[in-house]
Amino acid sequence: MSVAEGTKRFQAKRDAILAAAAEAINEQSAKGMTFADVARRVGLNTTSVTYYFKRKEDLAAAAFDHTIQTLLASLDDALEQATPQDRVARFLSITMARLSRVASGEEKPVAVLSDLRAMDDPMKGELLAGWRDVFRRTRSLFGPMPTRAHTDLNGARAHVLLENTFWLTAWIDRYEPDQYPRVEARLMDVFANGLAGPRAGWAPDLLDLTHGAPRSSRENFLLAATRLINELGYRGASVQRIASELNVTKGSFYHHLDAKDDLVTQCYVRSFATITEAQREADAMGGSHWHRLSSALATLLDIQFSEAGPLLRTTALSGLPVGVRQVMIDRSNRIARRFAGTISDSIAEGSCRAVDPLVASQALMALQNAAFDMRKWAGTMGRERAVALYASTVMFGMFDDRAIEG
Known part of the structure; x- marks a missing residue:
């Protein structure tokens, strides 16, 4: 076997292990994931998995980093578009296309990042730095921020956009895959134009849910x-x-x-x-x-x-x-x-x-x-x-x- 072939096989096996780890993390959390379960999912023994990742924490960190790198690549693609609306639409389109491939079995899901903060340093610090990069690039989708007010608003927009793409996995399976383009269009319509009608304003009344009663x-x-x-x-x-x-x-x-x-x-x-x-x-x-x-x-x-x-x-x-x-x-x-x-x-x-x-x-x-x-x-x-x-x-x-x- 040539060096190139060996490297390709190594990478393919490593990718399969990462995909299995992502599935385990999404089902059981990073702490609940085990080498034995990951090995079973890819048809290996536990020793074979440890050849690629020495510790379970290393595997979890690699799975989280893969998610972060996937997000960064999607954002870089979206940032090539000319306008903020086109950039957000492109980012959503990339996300929906990936979910469609997952639904059809063409691709494995990436690991959700909910357990990222439970990691130990120095891995936690490195992963959080990557997450901050994801947030900054998402915020830049919305264009220049000449004032603090623009920075504040674009920060809110970035956070809501990211959270909506993460939350998609919780409800998109209610739709058939051939309906994903429709869902994408309807969600983008909300992002682009909001819910408010032409004469609707923002004048809410805060509700008193305690009715004055002290908490037990x-x-x-x-x-x-x-x-x-x-x-x-x-x-x-x-x-x-x-x-x-x-x-x-x-x-x-x-x-x-x-x-x-x-x-x-x-x-x-x-x-x-x-x-x-x-x-x-x-x-x-x-x-x-x-x-x-x-x-x-x-x-x-x-x-x-x-x-x-x-x-x-x-x-x-x-x-x-x-x-x-x-x-x-x-x-x-x-x-x-x-x-x-x-x-x-x-x-x-x-x-x-x-x-x-x-x-x-x-x-x-x-x-x-x-x-x-x-x-x-x-x-x-x-x-x-x-x-x-x-x-x-x-x-x-x-x-x-x-x-x-x-």
């Missing part, structure tokens, strides 16, 4: 745990670390909850209940459906940006058992359908553009879910302005600069 000790427990899981990922937030953060013993932790999975489930139940309560309160308020939608969204973003928040990120889903994970996804989809109903009613009354309500509702789900990661960004300005800027990316579109003036 259990609610405080779940809130603190939610914050830690959001910051460190499901596996990174160990029981010991959660107990330490909450200033309780591990024994006390298990007195309240049977297991860590139970904790994450209860955090999701609390978060979904908060979102549903915002939707109900907005409906009970009456008025236009656009105002109800705006008020529910603004309230949820305000919670995500505040010290009283947050809601649990969907990044924790990968660590849950498959059955429990599906229950949580089903609940999320019911919430999305309620948003879709409000959007449909807004279209009927003329306050919302004629958009695909199901696709638009998933864009809203991605927006409010990911807002926790932008809390430091939000802390650099007034809360009301942060909520308005962030919400504008979907409510008024990603290329409307009026949010800067508002």
